[in-house]
Amino acid sequence: MIVRIMGEGQWKLDDSDVAGLNKLDDELLAEMESGDEDGFRRTLGALLDAVRHLGEPLADEALQPSGLILPAPDATLEEVRAMLSDDGLIPG
Numbered sequence: 001m002i003v004r005i006m007g008e009g010q011w012k013l014d015d016s017d018v019a020g021l022n023k024l025d026d027e028l029l030a031e032m033e034s035g036d037e038d039g040f041r042r043t044l045g046a047l048l049d050a051v052r053h054l055g056e057p058l059a060d061e062a063l064q065p066s067g068l069i070l071p072a073p074d075a076t077l078e079e080v081r082a083m084l085s086d087d088g089l090i091p092g
């Protein structure tokens with residue numbers, strides 16, 4: 001699966017890696033629902049770090065359709081709320 005981090009680029013992840021990110025997605029949703037800004041910031045950072053660590057970065061000129069788009073690291077809680085569907089950032 002190709003994952004885009006807004007403002008940074010794209011990473012190619014194995015499907016098995018994406019499945020492991022669901023726990024962070026669930027935490028992020030819970031923090032957003034409760035308005036926990038500190039938890040939101042921590043978990044968003046962990047989710048983005050996991051994508052960067054597990055994935056293989058794609059060259060900027062190798063633009064591919066993304067199966068998942070994640071917010072930029074400096075995105076606000078309100079901006080991410082607007083991006084979310086009922087299923088969270090990672091399709092389950």
